[in-house]
Every structure is written in structure tokens, then in C-alpha cells.
Amino acid sequence: MMKRIDPIQINWKPAKNKVIPVYKQIIQYVCDRVASGEWVIGARLPSQRTMAKLFNVNRSTISIAIDELTSYGIISGKSGAGTQIVSNTWALMLPTKPSWKKLISSGYFQENNYRLQQINQLEFEPNIARLGTGELDLRLFPQKMWTEVLQKMSTEITSWGYAEPLGILELREAIVEHMRQFGINVSTENILVTSGALQALQLIASCMLKEGSTVFTEAPTYLKSLQMFQSAGLKLNGITMDHDGLEYWKIKNQIKNSESSILYTIPTNQNPTGITMSDIRRKELMDFCIKNRLPIIEDGAYQELCFDNDQFKPLKSIDDNGMVMYLGSASKTLAPGLRIGWVIASKPVIQRLGDAKMQMDYGASSLSQLVFAEFLKSGKYSSYLVDLKKTLKKRRDNALECLTKYFSQLATWNKPIGGFYIWLTFNESIEVDDIFERALKKKILLNPGDIYDFKHNRSIRISFAYLECDEFKESIKKLALLLMDK
Amino acid sequence: MMKRIDPIQINWKPAKNKVIPVYKQIIQYVCDRVASGEWVIGARLPSQRTMAKLFNVNRSTISIAIDELTSYGIISGKSGAGTQIVSNTWALMLPTKPSWKKLISSGYFQENNYRLQQINQLEFEPNIARLGTGELDLRLFPQKMWTEVLQKMSTEITSWGYAEPLGILELREAIVEHMRQFGINVSTENILVTSGALQALQLIASCMLKEGSTVFTEAPTYLKSLQMFQSAGLKLNGITMDHDGLEYWKIKNQIKNSESSILYTIPTNQNPTGITMSDIRRKELMDFCIKNRLPIIEDGAYQELCFDNDQFKPLKSIDDNGMVMYLGSASKTLAPGLRIGWVIASKPVIQRLGDAKMQMDYGASSLSQLVFAEFLKSGKYSSYLVDLKKTLKKRRDNALECLTKYFSQLATWNKPIGGFYIWLTFNESIEVDDIFERALKKKILLNPGDIYDFKHNRSIRISFAYLECDEFKESIKKLALLLMDK
Incomplete structure (x- = not known):
């Protein structure tokens, strides 16, 4: 039994001088109507053109708002049926509930959450050289x-x-x-x-x-x-x-x-x-x-x-x-x-x-x-650990050699007595964010030091645990060339 | 190099008319002195007899306080060396930090946390018949x-x-x-x-x-x-x-x-x-x-x-x-x-x-x-599930038969279409807390309904999933006899 759904009525306009961007005001407006029960599931939104007119905004602004509402699963554009309200419960919590990330208040770190998420995703890309990753080489699996x-x-x-x-x-x-x-x-x-x-x-x-x-x-x-x-x-x-x-x-x-x-x-x-x-x-x-x-x-x-x-x-x-x-x-x-x-x-x-x-x-x-x-x-x-440490030691020595060969003029670093990591600090002329993007184009994934710090730094975390000696050498060489080639 | 440690000075007496029991006041006093750094690690407490005098309390009160402080690992009685302060960091958090359980504010449930913890521990006792446990019979392991x-x-x-x-x-x-x-x-x-x-x-x-x-x-x-x-x-x-x-x-x-x-x-x-x-x-x-x-x-x-x-x-x-x-x-x-x-x-x-x-x-x-x-x-x-359901169904039928045989005069219950549980509600004359203790003496572990409810009830959760048919019958029979024998 289909219930007749009243057509959506809009008597509202976004404020253009507010701190909140207009498209966000529109998203909020739609969410509020759906949350209050005023706009029910199945209710159809006016066309984007009509909404642009009603809200007195550009078509592109409407388009951004509609895309975001769609991405949350609140509305859906079915061909022929126009754009409808499709969910009014969980989906509604996605834009309105303050992100759990807001809990994280450590100033600098918070801003770097985006970079961290980006790295998390890039790690699953095929054929990417993970030069700073915190994971052991899977090929060392016993x-x-x-x-x-x-x-x-x-x-x-x-x-x-x-x-x-x-x-x-x-x-x-x-x-x-x-x-x-x-x-x-x-x-x-x-x-x-x-x-x-x-x-x-x-x-x-x-x-x-x-x-x-x-x-x-x-x-x-x-x-x-x-x-x-x-x-x-x-x-x-x-x-x-x-x-x-x-x-x-x-x-x-x-x-x-x-x-x-x-x-x-x-x-x-x-x-x-x-x-x-x-x-x-x-x-x-x-x-x-x-x-x-x-x-x-x-x-x-x-x-x-x-x-x-x-x-x-x-x-x-x-x-x-x-x-x-x-x-x-x-x-x-x-x-x-x-x-x-x-x-x-x-x-x-x-x-x-x-x-x-x-x-x-x-x-x-x-x-x-x-x-x-x-x-x-x-x-x-225990015997696995003995072998593993031998391998890692060899890789560390190789890494230090490579750094001496290619980075002596570009950066400074320490000599670790174990573990996975070397902390590479660049000379003043080099910006890590810039290198990150350029390295990524060459399929090298870096872990910028900012991710780990309470303030800005000029370092990256290098790991010698994930790549084999030759792979490491190749990547570090590429990176050095890239740095000299600016 | 041993540092000389000043002997502990006590110029304090517990208040006897406070809401807080005297032994708790003593614990708090000791913790505060240790936390403030006034009493350092290695510092020796006076003898229990001396403390009783200083605090103007019974030896037994001192004894309770000392036992509790010992159980937290804050003090330790080394033979010959008397009772000393042995830890002033993590151990100190045990009595002073409000228990995390305080987070749980659901009135009735909170009070039942003790019973819940008791059951958790009793479940690991050997030869105990777990008549209401929320776990599948380990012998059904595929x-x-x-x-x-x-x-x-x-x-x-x-x-x-x-x-x-x-x-x-x-x-x-x-x-x-x-x-x-x-x-x-x-x-x-x-x-x-x-x-x-x-x-x-x-x-x-x-x-x-x-x-x-x-x-x-x-x-x-x-x-x-x-x-x-x-x-x-x-x-x-x-x-x-x-x-x-x-x-x-x-x-x-x-x-x-x-x-x-x-x-x-x-x-x-x-x-x-x-x-x-x-x-x-x-x-x-x-x-x-x-x-x-x-x-x-x-x-x-x-x-x-x-x-x-x-x-x-x-x-x-x-x-x-x-x-x-x-x-x-x-x-x-x-x-x-x-x-x-x-x-x-x-x-x-x-x-x-x-x-x-x-x-x-x-x-x-x-x-x-x-x-x-x-x-x-x-x-x-999938095929394991088919077998498992057959077994559980048989056990449910057995459980219902047993209940009809032994509990018709004592309680009411439902017939579940699956899962593990039957909810058994006793007649008014029967107190669950009382049965729990008496059943425990007969090595039968019950799950009182209060654990699951927002208010007091007269029920227990019965599980037919943990015990075999004969074991179930034996336990339920024992329980019935116990109830009739009051």
C-alpha cells in the first residue's frame, strides 16, 4: 500500500554573508527537514535548476550539496524518479554528528590526520615503494x-x-x-x-x-x-x-x-x-x-x-x-x-x-x-628472531651506506642500533610536503615527520625493514635525484 | 649508595563520626602521604600496635587498612624490616582512582556487577554445572x-x-x-x-x-x-x-x-x-x-x-x-x-x-x-551449523521435558524456537538470591535474571547449550529437589 507523499515545500534561503559556506547551509537545511520528519522517505526534491532558483544560488553550489548528501546516502537520484529522500536514520548522523576525529586535540597532529589517512590508503596501492612504512617486509614471514x-x-x-x-x-x-x-x-x-x-x-x-x-x-x-x-x-x-x-x-x-x-x-x-x-x-x-x-x-x-x-x-x-x-x-x-x-x-x-x-x-x-x-x-x-635481526642489520647497514652516498649534501641522520627506523632531517632548503608529492609521482611513499610531531619539522621517517637492499637503494637514489632536480 | 630515610612522623587521627569508615580514612591518609612524596619508598611504618595507639583505634581496624594497602602493593611487610612503603605510582591509583565500574550507571545493573564478577570467576571452577552460561558446549567443537x-x-x-x-x-x-x-x-x-x-x-x-x-x-x-x-x-x-x-x-x-x-x-x-x-x-x-x-x-x-x-x-x-x-x-x-x-x-x-x-x-x-x-x-x-542445530534442538526438547517434569509447580517458562536460552520465572515464594547460594553449594552455577534486568525479577536464565541432556537433567533435578526442600 503506497502512501501518497506530499510534495516538498521550500520556503527558505541560505544566508550569503554567514561564516558557513552556502552549500553547507543547504546540506544542513535538508538534514534538518529530514531529521524533523517534515520530509519523509520517498519525498522528491525539486530539480537542481528549481532549487538553484528557490535558494537563489548557482547551479554548481546546488550540485556540490546534492553530491555530498548523496555520498552520505541521505538522498538518491533514481533515473526517471528524480532525487528522493532515501534514508533518515544512520545516514543522517554522518554529516551532523561531530566527527570522532574532533576528539583528537593535539594541535599539529590533528591537522595531519588528512596526510595520515592518505598514507594509510596509499599503502594498499600496488607497486608503490613504501620507504617509511611501519611494517615488516611480508617476505620475511617465517x-x-x-x-x-x-x-x-x-x-x-x-x-x-x-x-x-x-x-x-x-x-x-x-x-x-x-x-x-x-x-x-x-x-x-x-x-x-x-x-x-x-x-x-x-x-x-x-x-x-x-x-x-x-x-x-x-x-x-x-x-x-x-x-x-x-x-x-x-x-x-x-x-x-x-x-x-x-x-x-x-x-x-x-x-x-x-x-x-x-x-x-x-x-x-x-x-x-x-x-x-x-x-x-x-x-x-x-x-x-x-x-x-x-x-x-x-x-x-x-x-x-x-x-x-x-x-x-x-x-x-x-x-x-x-x-x-x-x-x-x-x-x-x-x-x-x-x-x-x-x-x-x-x-x-x-x-x-x-x-x-x-x-x-x-x-x-x-x-x-x-x-x-x-x-x-x-x-x-627465538631462532626466527636471530635470523630476522641478521637480515635487518644487513638492511640497516645498506640503508646507511645509501644515505652516505646520496644524501650527504642533503640531510643528516642517526645510526640506529636496531628496530626499523632512521630519522632523516633535511637541509633548510627542502620542504617535506613538496617532496612527498613529487616522490609520490615516482611511486615512492614517504612518511613525513610532521605526522609524528607536536610541531612542524623537516624530517621523514625512513624504514629499512620493508624493502630489500636493492629496492631500498633504488628508491633512495630516485629520491635523491628528485631532490637535486628542483 | 643507600640514602638515609627519615622515620615516618604521624600527627593525625581519623574522625570517628564521619560517613567514611575509619579504616578507609587511614588508607586515604597513607595514600595521600605517599602521593605527596612526604613518605618515600623504603620508609617504614610504625608497628600496628603503635599505629593503633597513634590513631586511637582498634588493632583490628589497623589490620584491615594494612591488609588493603598491602593488597594494592603500596606497602609490604618484609620480615625483620617491618612494613615499608614499596610503591608510589601505579599502585597508588588502585584505591584512589574511582573505579571504572562507576561509569556504569544503570541503577540496578550496577549493583549486580558484584554477582556478575562472581559468576565470571565461578565459571572457571572445575566440576561446576553451568546451567545458565552463555557459551556453547566445548565438546561440540568441530x-x-x-x-x-x-x-x-x-x-x-x-x-x-x-x-x-x-x-x-x-x-x-x-x-x-x-x-x-x-x-x-x-x-x-x-x-x-x-x-x-x-x-x-x-x-x-x-x-x-x-x-x-x-x-x-x-x-x-x-x-x-x-x-x-x-x-x-x-x-x-x-x-x-x-x-x-x-x-x-x-x-x-x-x-x-x-x-x-x-x-x-x-x-x-x-x-x-x-x-x-x-x-x-x-x-x-x-x-x-x-x-x-x-x-x-x-x-x-x-x-x-x-x-x-x-x-x-x-x-x-x-x-x-x-x-x-x-x-x-x-x-x-x-x-x-x-x-x-x-x-x-x-x-x-x-x-x-x-x-x-x-x-x-x-x-x-x-x-x-x-x-x-x-x-x-x-x-x-554450513554443514556444521546443520548438525549443531540438530543437537541444540534435541537439548532444548530435553530441557523442556525436564522442566515440565520437575518445575511445573515451581515456575513458568517459554518454549524458544532456537538459540541457547529458556527464561524460567519462579513462583512468588522463591527468592533467586537464596537459590543461587544454595545451588552453588551443590556445584550448580545459576545466572540470576537480575543480572540482565533494569529492575528486580524472579527469573533465571537457563541454557540448554552448555550441558548434555543427561547432565542437564541431573542438574535441573537437583535444583528442583533443593527448591522443594526448603
């Missing part, structure tokens, strides 16, 4: 280990229900064993398995920290992963580094209330700079934090990728006072798609976090947990 | 399908990096195909793969809904899964059901502002009542929602478990206006540990949600995604 473990599990596993609140015991036992080599001696009660390190941050933000607290962090840092701190109402405060790491003494006069500050740090093979905090700096930082009662979140994502094993033990390994929460992850060493991370902290803190996780009902896939437990227990993961 | 798929994948998969923003294409294609049988015809662009249905709810809450909005839902419902709505500042409003499902007309005079309300519903095999909305009610509800511009989140967790296939198509299958967001999940049909769910919505809505997910960097494990894609594509999942 196929043999994977096949063996999966075949073993295909017959051994007989069920998987909801996992234990803190994570499957077998995995926590394996993590305890694994962390010993880094000087971290804890028990299974000190470990919470999470769905990647980001879930850990989310749990900490939501059930440990007070709104309005300050999170100190290296500047630049991997800001993207800290967005949830901001969503949880916490403030980020970037502290610069020298070649020994975080200049912790600069925190001192910025602490307003010691109760409501924490420090988030990536002391080893930092993302994006590749800087590793020296042993002396680590001790000094710990003393400083003890003195100022500043709790630490230590992100150990790249801790396991020090090319020479005995270097740079985690802060957690010299923590006698439950000051450091350590975050581990398999995302950088093995595969982000596994979604396995872990938190190490005191038992009561782990209980609190585990309780929150249980109530949220999240948690890592049991399948991923069991696979990673088997990787660890079988010793396969 | 071992053969699992072995075959894992063996295939052990050689076929050669890498896994970050997955595509909306989820691995192969899986989205398989889901598109899978949903056709339920009358839902969409394309891969309408599907977002999430880490369980709960992540979907979190994404919707954080990037679609306005703070202060009202979420209408069945009463009782699976409140636990709706906590994040409340954490996101949304209000829950429970609407009662009759045997045809949600009494939607009761929403009418509670809608204050049509823009800021949505409906969350489990129309098929509802959790916890087992009620399925009739076809007529579905159509009426859709008309009502269209008329009132009320967007719907349809939770299809139990949609695939209708024992007779052709019954009760999802609301999404009769949605012409992008009014319904459908949530699918493998948690109830296969294994919650897989952490695979999906949202079906219009393309622009999926884009918005996918964008948020990408920025949060969450997402389901690639491994889980690939495994589930293979389950679906190979047809193994």
Missing part, C-alpha cells in the same frame, strides 16, 4: 615455522571457548620465560595478554588514569597510537630527545600535579626516530621518576630487535617499585595481524586491568594466543 | 573441520600483514554469500569485519552516536554488552516484551528527541529470554521506526540458530531505508575465542566505522579472519 606450528595445532587443539581473563595460561607461562632474557623476572600473575599493545593502552587509559591527567611522551613519537589517551580526556605533552634519548629534566617544570601525570616512552629503537636511550640515561630517568613519583608506561615494541643482544635492558628490568608498566607485542617482530600484545605490571594492577578487559569482553583471539604460545615454547620464535 | 582447515592453511598462507581497513576481502566476500540465506543482499562494501560484535558496538558508540542519546533496548537484555554505550555517555532505556517480542509502542512516549535515540534489539532467540519476535511484530516495529526515524542496531548473534531454517528473517532483510545496522558474529555458533564479528550497513556508514577502526588500529586477528573465511567458503560451516 613460512616454515608457521606451517609446522599450524600442523601441530590442527590435531592438538580440541576446543576453544572464552579464554581465561588474563589470557591463556600456557601463553602467559611462555611470555614469563621469554621475558627473562631481557632481565624481566615476573610470574604469570604479572602478565595480561591483550589484543595488541593498543588494547593495553586503552585499558590503562580507561581504568587507571584520571581525566585531565598529562601524558608525557617523547617528541616526536608514534602519536597515532596515543590517540586513545586523548579520547579518554588526557593531555599529551611532548618532550624532546638528544642522542641519548628523552631529555627527562625538561619534564620537571611542566609537572603541575604529580598525581596526575604519567610518562609514556619507547626507550629502545624509538618510533619514529630510531633513537635508543643510553644506559646512563635510563638510570637517571628512573631516579627522576622515582623522585617525582611519575609512573612509566614502557613500550617495548622494538625492544626485541636490538641487533646486538646484550644491549639496553628495558626500564622494567631495573624497576624495584612497581613504577614501570611494560608493553610487549608481536606486531613488529612477527606480524601485526596476529593481534597479540601483553602488559607486565604488579599483580594488583594486572588484576584491575584484567577485570576491565573481562567486563569489556574483549581479548585476543584464542587461536592467535595458542599459535604464539607454541612459537615461543618450541624455541622457533 | 574438530574435523578445524583440522582440515588448519592443515590447508598451514601451507597456503604465506604472509599476514595489517589487514585491509574493512577486513580481509576474501572474508567479506564469504560473509556476503553467507548472509544471502537470511535474505540480506549486500556487497563487500557494506561489510566491516570486527573483533567480535562488541567492537562493533564500541565503534558505533564512539563515532556515530551523540553523548546524551538514549539507547532503547529489550528488558531484560544482555546488559553486559551494552556497558560501553554507558561509558560513551549514552542512556539505556529498557522496554518490556510480550511473547511476540519488544512492545515497541511503549517507546513512543519516551522518545524525547527523535534525533538522539536509537534502538538496540536482539529480535531472534533473544538473550536472556529466548523470545523471538514474530513476523508481524517485526513489520510493525519497522513501520514504527520508519515513522519515528528511530535507527536500529539489530544483534544477530543467535539469528543463525533457528532450529527450523525458514523462520524469522532478520529486520535487515526488510530494510529499504538504511535504517538497520546488522551485527553478525561467530561467537555463539562456533567459538567466542575466534573474536570474529561483522557489521552490515550502508556504504557511507561502513566507511565511517572503518575509518575509526583503522585509526584505532584494532581489528580482528588476520589468522582468525582467514580461518573463518575458509570455514565459510568451503561449505564446512
Whole structure:
């Protein structure tokens, strides 16, 4: 039974002197009519020509508004039937609801969200050389280990229900064993398995920290992963580094209330700079934090990728006072798609976090947990890491050689002791935004330093982990030529 | 180099007439001293006897405070060294920071959080009969399908990096195909793969809904899964059901502002009542929602478990206006540990949600995604579902028989057409809290209806999915005897 739908009546004109552009006023007007129920589903809009006349605007202005309303799925132009209202619920939330991105208030970073999204998309383009990407070369995937473990599990596993609140015991036992080599001696009660390190941050933000607290962090840092701190109402405060790491003494006069500050740090093979905090700096930082009662979140994502094993033990390994929460992850060493991370902290803190996780009902896939437990227990993961570090070391050396050869006159950089990254800072004459676009035309994707910083910089993040030596050389050469050819 | 630590000075007494118990005042006092830095790590507390004197309280009061401070890890009693301050950062957040549970403001539910946590823990006890649990019997795990798929994948998969923003294409294609049988015809662009249905709810809450909005839902419902709505500042409003499902007309005079309300519903095999909305009610509800511009989140967790296939198509299958967001999940049909769910919505809505997910960097494990894609594509999942439904149907019939035999004089219940649950409502003489404790002593774990409701009720949720027919019969018989034996 079709109900007769009254023709749409328009008695409104956009204001031409308003701050809001005319096309946006039109979108808002249409949305308001639909939201109020005045214009029902199936109601037909006048032709664009008629609307242009009614609103007293150009056809092109109408056209922009109609296109945007169509893209949200609010209206649809069916051939013959004209443009109709087709949705009045979810679709209506798309233009009117303030974008969730508005939650992210870190000035400079916010503006760079566009660039970040652009890079996220470009990463899926075929034949693009990702010169700064934060992902391990997929060709380094340990196929043999994977096949063996999966075949073993295909017959051994007989069920998987909801996992234990803190994570499957077998995995926590394996993590305890694994962390010993880094000087971290804890028990299974000190470990919470999470769905990647980001879930850990989310749990900490939501059930440990007070709104309005300050999170100190290296500047630049991997800001993207800290967005949830901001969503949880916490403030980020970037502290610069020298070649020994975080200049912790600069925190001192910025602490307003010691109760409501924490420090988030990536002391080893930092993302994006590749800087590793020296042993002396680590001790000094710990003393400083003890003195100022500043709790630490230590992100150990790249801790396991020090090319020479005995270097740079985690802060957690010299923590006698439950000051450091350590975050581990398999995302950088093995595969982000596994979604396995872990938190190490005191038992009561782990209980609190585990309780929150249980109530949220999240948690890592049991399948991923069991696979990673088997990787660890079988010793396969350790020997894989040895090989991986050899490969990455070779690639780093190659990268440094290439930079010396092609960039000596154009930029400066550091020599990382592990991880994925080199931080390349250009000479004053070079504008990163300009290079980004020009490199893109040559199918080279760069990660501008601005993405990671609280203010403008002249740097890019270089990764030697994603491309093979020859590919890297070719791309870096192209980039250098492009720079000299301006 | 050991620093000399000044002995602790105490010039304070708890107020005895305050609303706050004395032991809590003492805890607060100690925390404040430690937080301010006045009492440093290593500082020794006076003996309990001395403190009792100083504070002018009983030894037992001191003892309670000391125990609690110890449990947080703030102080520790080392033999010979007395009780010392051992942590002044994270540990200090445990007693002082308002519990994250305070976020949950749904009156009755909040009070029941304790019971919920108790049940969560009891579920891991050995030899306990879980008569109301929301999990499938682990013995129904499809071992053969699992072995075959894992063996295939052990050689076929050669890498896994970050997955595509909306989820691995192969899986989205398989889901598109899978949903056709339920009358839902969409394309891969309408599907977002999430880490369980709960992540979907979190994404919707954080990037679609306005703070202060009202979420209408069945009463009782699976409140636990709706906590994040409340954490996101949304209000829950429970609407009662009759045997045809949600009494939607009761929403009418509670809608204050049509823009800021949505409906969350489990129309098929509802959790916890087992009620399925009739076809007529579905159509009426859709008309009502269209008329009132009320967007719907349809939770299809139990949609695939209708024992007779052709019954009760999802609301999404009769949605012409992008009014319904459908949530699918493998948690109830296969294994919650897989952490695979999906949202079906219009393309622009999926884009918005996918964008948020990408920025949060969450997402389901690639491994889980690939495994589930293979389950679906190979047809193994469909034939597994056929078997599973046969088994569950048999168990339901057995459960109904048992109830008729043992509970006719004690309670009333409904006959579900699928899913896991029967809603058992006791006669007036019976108190659920009382039965819960008594049943527990007999190693039977019940799920009191209060956990799911906005107000007190006299019901329990019975599940026929977790126990075999004989086990179910035995437990239900025990329970009946217990009830008659009061």
C-alpha cells in the first residue's frame, strides 16, 4: 500500500554573508527537514535548476550539496524518479554528528590526520615503494615455522571457548620465560595478554588514569597510537630527545600535579626516530621518576630487535617499585595481524586491568594466543628472531651506506642500533610536503615527520625493514635525484 | 649508595563520626602521604600496635587498612624490616582512582556487577554445572573441520600483514554469500569485519552516536554488552516484551528527541529470554521506526540458530531505508575465542566505522579472519551449523521435558524456537538470591535474571547449550529437589 507523499515545500534561503559556506547551509537545511520528519522517505526534491532558483544560488553550489548528501546516502537520484529522500536514520548522523576525529586535540597532529589517512590508503596501492612504512617486509614471514606450528595445532587443539581473563595460561607461562632474557623476572600473575599493545593502552587509559591527567611522551613519537589517551580526556605533552634519548629534566617544570601525570616512552629503537636511550640515561630517568613519583608506561615494541643482544635492558628490568608498566607485542617482530600484545605490571594492577578487559569482553583471539604460545615454547620464535635481526642489520647497514652516498649534501641522520627506523632531517632548503608529492609521482611513499610531531619539522621517517637492499637503494637514489632536480 | 630515610612522623587521627569508615580514612591518609612524596619508598611504618595507639583505634581496624594497602602493593611487610612503603605510582591509583565500574550507571545493573564478577570467576571452577552460561558446549567443537582447515592453511598462507581497513576481502566476500540465506543482499562494501560484535558496538558508540542519546533496548537484555554505550555517555532505556517480542509502542512516549535515540534489539532467540519476535511484530516495529526515524542496531548473534531454517528473517532483510545496522558474529555458533564479528550497513556508514577502526588500529586477528573465511567458503560451516542445530534442538526438547517434569509447580517458562536460552520465572515464594547460594553449594552455577534486568525479577536464565541432556537433567533435578526442600 503506497502512501501518497506530499510534495516538498521550500520556503527558505541560505544566508550569503554567514561564516558557513552556502552549500553547507543547504546540506544542513535538508538534514534538518529530514531529521524533523517534515520530509519523509520517498519525498522528491525539486530539480537542481528549481532549487538553484528557490535558494537563489548557482547551479554548481546546488550540485556540490546534492553530491555530498548523496555520498552520505541521505538522498538518491533514481533515473526517471528524480532525487528522493532515501534514508533518515544512520545516514543522517554522518554529516551532523561531530566527527570522532574532533576528539583528537593535539594541535599539529590533528591537522595531519588528512596526510595520515592518505598514507594509510596509499599503502594498499600496488607497486608503490613504501620507504617509511611501519611494517615488516611480508617476505620475511617465517613460512616454515608457521606451517609446522599450524600442523601441530590442527590435531592438538580440541576446543576453544572464552579464554581465561588474563589470557591463556600456557601463553602467559611462555611470555614469563621469554621475558627473562631481557632481565624481566615476573610470574604469570604479572602478565595480561591483550589484543595488541593498543588494547593495553586503552585499558590503562580507561581504568587507571584520571581525566585531565598529562601524558608525557617523547617528541616526536608514534602519536597515532596515543590517540586513545586523548579520547579518554588526557593531555599529551611532548618532550624532546638528544642522542641519548628523552631529555627527562625538561619534564620537571611542566609537572603541575604529580598525581596526575604519567610518562609514556619507547626507550629502545624509538618510533619514529630510531633513537635508543643510553644506559646512563635510563638510570637517571628512573631516579627522576622515582623522585617525582611519575609512573612509566614502557613500550617495548622494538625492544626485541636490538641487533646486538646484550644491549639496553628495558626500564622494567631495573624497576624495584612497581613504577614501570611494560608493553610487549608481536606486531613488529612477527606480524601485526596476529593481534597479540601483553602488559607486565604488579599483580594488583594486572588484576584491575584484567577485570576491565573481562567486563569489556574483549581479548585476543584464542587461536592467535595458542599459535604464539607454541612459537615461543618450541624455541622457533627465538631462532626466527636471530635470523630476522641478521637480515635487518644487513638492511640497516645498506640503508646507511645509501644515505652516505646520496644524501650527504642533503640531510643528516642517526645510526640506529636496531628496530626499523632512521630519522632523516633535511637541509633548510627542502620542504617535506613538496617532496612527498613529487616522490609520490615516482611511486615512492614517504612518511613525513610532521605526522609524528607536536610541531612542524623537516624530517621523514625512513624504514629499512620493508624493502630489500636493492629496492631500498633504488628508491633512495630516485629520491635523491628528485631532490637535486628542483 | 643507600640514602638515609627519615622515620615516618604521624600527627593525625581519623574522625570517628564521619560517613567514611575509619579504616578507609587511614588508607586515604597513607595514600595521600605517599602521593605527596612526604613518605618515600623504603620508609617504614610504625608497628600496628603503635599505629593503633597513634590513631586511637582498634588493632583490628589497623589490620584491615594494612591488609588493603598491602593488597594494592603500596606497602609490604618484609620480615625483620617491618612494613615499608614499596610503591608510589601505579599502585597508588588502585584505591584512589574511582573505579571504572562507576561509569556504569544503570541503577540496578550496577549493583549486580558484584554477582556478575562472581559468576565470571565461578565459571572457571572445575566440576561446576553451568546451567545458565552463555557459551556453547566445548565438546561440540568441530574438530574435523578445524583440522582440515588448519592443515590447508598451514601451507597456503604465506604472509599476514595489517589487514585491509574493512577486513580481509576474501572474508567479506564469504560473509556476503553467507548472509544471502537470511535474505540480506549486500556487497563487500557494506561489510566491516570486527573483533567480535562488541567492537562493533564500541565503534558505533564512539563515532556515530551523540553523548546524551538514549539507547532503547529489550528488558531484560544482555546488559553486559551494552556497558560501553554507558561509558560513551549514552542512556539505556529498557522496554518490556510480550511473547511476540519488544512492545515497541511503549517507546513512543519516551522518545524525547527523535534525533538522539536509537534502538538496540536482539529480535531472534533473544538473550536472556529466548523470545523471538514474530513476523508481524517485526513489520510493525519497522513501520514504527520508519515513522519515528528511530535507527536500529539489530544483534544477530543467535539469528543463525533457528532450529527450523525458514523462520524469522532478520529486520535487515526488510530494510529499504538504511535504517538497520546488522551485527553478525561467530561467537555463539562456533567459538567466542575466534573474536570474529561483522557489521552490515550502508556504504557511507561502513566507511565511517572503518575509518575509526583503522585509526584505532584494532581489528580482528588476520589468522582468525582467514580461518573463518575458509570455514565459510568451503561449505564446512554450513554443514556444521546443520548438525549443531540438530543437537541444540534435541537439548532444548530435553530441557523442556525436564522442566515440565520437575518445575511445573515451581515456575513458568517459554518454549524458544532456537538459540541457547529458556527464561524460567519462579513462583512468588522463591527468592533467586537464596537459590543461587544454595545451588552453588551443590556445584550448580545459576545466572540470576537480575543480572540482565533494569529492575528486580524472579527469573533465571537457563541454557540448554552448555550441558548434555543427561547432565542437564541431573542438574535441573537437583535444583528442583533443593527448591522443594526448603
